[in-house]
Amino acid sequence: MNLLQIKDLRYIWHPCSQMKDYEDFPPIIIERGEGVFLYDTEGKRYLDAISSWWVNLFGHNNKRINRAIKNQIEKLEHVIFANFSHKPAIELAERIVNITPEGLNKVFFADNGSSAIEVALKLSFQYFQQIGKIKKTKFAAITNAYHGETLGALSVGNIDLYSKIYKPLLLNTFKVEGPDCYRCKYNLSRETCSAECFEHMEKTIIEHHEEIAGIVIEPMVQGAAGMKIYSSVYLKKLREICDEYDIHLIADEIAVGFGRTGKMFACEHAGISPDIMCLSKGLTAGYLPLSLTLMTDKIYEAFYDEYTTLKAFLHSHSYTGNPISCAVACETLNIFEEESIIEKNEIKSELINEKVKELLLDIPYVGEFRQIGMIGAIELVKDKDTKESFDWRERVGYKIYKIALKYGVLLRPLGNVIYFMPPYVINDEQIELMVNVARKAIKEYFGL
Numbered sequence: 001m002n003l004l005q006i007k008d009l010r011y012i013w014h015p016c017s018q019m020k021d022y023e024d025f026p027p028i029i030i031e032r033g034e035g036v037f038l039y040d041t042e043g044k045r046y047l048d049a050i051s052s053w054w055v056n057l058f059g060h061n062n063k064r065i066n067r068a069i070k071n072q073i074e075k076l077e078h079v080i081f082a083n084f085s086h087k088p089a090i091e092l093a094e095r096i097v098n099i100t101p102e103g104l105n106k107v108f109f110a111d112n113g114s115s116a117i118e119v120a121l122k123l124s125f126q127y128f129q130q131i132g133k134i135k136k137t138k139f140a141a142i143t144n145a146y147h148g149e150t151l152g153a154l155s156v157g158n159i160d161l162y163s164k165i166y167k168p169l170l171l172n173t174f175k176v177e178g179p180d181c182y183r184c185k186y187n188l189s190r191e192t193c194s195a196e197c198f199e200h201m202e203k204t205i206i207e208h209h210e211e212i213a214g215i216v217i218e219p220m221v222q223g224a225a226g227m228k229i230y231s232s233v234y235l236k237k238l239r240e241i242c243d244e245y246d247i248h249l250i251a252d253e254i255a256v257g258f259g260r261t262g263k264m265f266a267c268e269h270a271g272i273s274p275d276i277m278c279l280s281k282g283l284t285a286g287y288l289p290l291s292l293t294l295m296t297d298k299i300y301e302a303f304y305d306e307y308t309t310l311k312a313f314l315h316s317h318s319y320t321g322n323p324i325s326c327a328v329a330c331e332t333l334n335i336f337e338e339e340s341i342i343e344k345n346e347i348k349s350e351l352i353n354e355k356v357k358e359l360l361l362d363i364p365y366v367g368e369f370r371q372i373g374m375i376g377a378i379e380l381v382k383d384k385d386t387k388e389s390f391d392w393r394e395r396v397g398y399k400i401y402k403i404a405l406k407y408g409v410l411l412r413p414l415g416n417v418i419y420f421m422p423p424y425v426i427n428d429e430q431i432e433l434m435v436n437v438a439r440k441a442i443k444e445y446f447g448l
């Protein structure tokens with residue numbers, strides 16, 4: 001361990017980690033980044049195959065984004081957002097309303113994904129209180145959902161790893177069996193099924209709609225669950241039934257927004273508009289904390305009244321609408337428009353598909369390869385026929401991750417799911433490197 005690593009471990013508690021692991025695997029101290037690569041203090045380079053936790057879009061140290069920050073910082077770094085406003089926020093709100101699904105016309109600002117979810121839950125709850133449907137106090141979410149790690153967000157998540165210990169502190173939420181396409185109980189394929197598994201959601205809603213304010217869902221891909229991709233038919237059915245029973249469809253596009261799934265927003269795959277939509281992560285191309293919660297006019301109007309009626313939405317964060325973050329988000333949208341990112345990603349995503357098929361599918365432990373746009377994932381299993389998983393205590397993914405780092409690729413799998421979610425600036429040669437190292441690391445782990 002070098003001195004920086006020693007000091008790091010003396011003072012810092014890292015996220016999503018058992019700190020004891022760092023004893024024999026000290027933190028990698030990154031000094032600089034360039035495009036898809038990160039460089040540590042010793043000059044070793046790592047290809048960032050997971051976009052630094054799904055946030056980076058156009059590479060590290062991106063010249064356009066850097067310039068946008070410099071330009072903004074010369075003018076205004078931050079200002080109170082109550083009664084005050086500024087050009088970057090106004091421009092961003094207008095442009096976001098214009099590119100998101102129809103009907104989402106108002107924008108509320110916060111500074112991280114979990115907070116955007118908190119805003120959505122509070123808005124939905126308060127809306128129904130104010131229109132007189134006071135029994136609508138609960139939320140529903142599907143199995144394996146992930147919506148962030150504050151207490152409200154954990155309440156609508158369904159991954160025990162993050163939430164189990166906190167159960168006594170969490171809201172009482174309806175947990176509904178969701179799609180599980182790799183292990184489909186109906187033996188259908190996600191490309192051609194009619195989301196038969198929606199029957200569980202239908203049942204819950206029919207029984208409990210009077211109590212349900214909103215349903216929170218990650219459209220098309222359940223990210224933290226292991227990049228579980230499901231059919232757009234599920235979302236279409238959800239939109240219909242939410243309309244029928246006056247339930248808010250809350251789309252969590254924090255991970256899948258901004259082109260990740262091949263469309264600007266994942267809801268576009270199903271052609272639906274949610275009532276509330278949460279955005280963060282790619283919003284600032286991986287540079288700065290910022291999140292947005294968008295909603296319909298109908299929701300907004302239920303809060304619009306004299307101050308003394310106490311109908312206002314009194315949610316706020318100190319850094320709400322930070323001008324530097326907003327300027328970066330505007331530049332992010334410029335890059336999408338001026339550099340035809342979505343179109344170019346189509347070709348890159350095809351190459352990832354080809355390379356994975358060529359290099360990984362012959363490995364006996366690769367149970368499934370699933371892909372949508374710029375997300376590709378392979379699920380490792382003990383037995384391809386039975387689809388039996390490795391016990392989580394074996395830490396198969398984690399061990400493969402450590403091997404891949406040795407060869408200069410940052411994979412950081414989700415359990416036994418190894419996935420590729422690279423910055424959109426990745427080129428052909430780098431795609432090949434990324435998949436090749438994954439192959440090498442998996443084979444080395446299994447001794448193949």
Ligand SMILES: *Cc1c(COP(=O)(O)O)cnc(C)c1O
Nearest residue numbers: 112113114146147148223254255
């Ligand atoms: C990352 C993520 C969140 C939480 O965002 P944070 O900024 O990490 O709080 C919520 N929902 C989804 C789908 C996410 O991927």
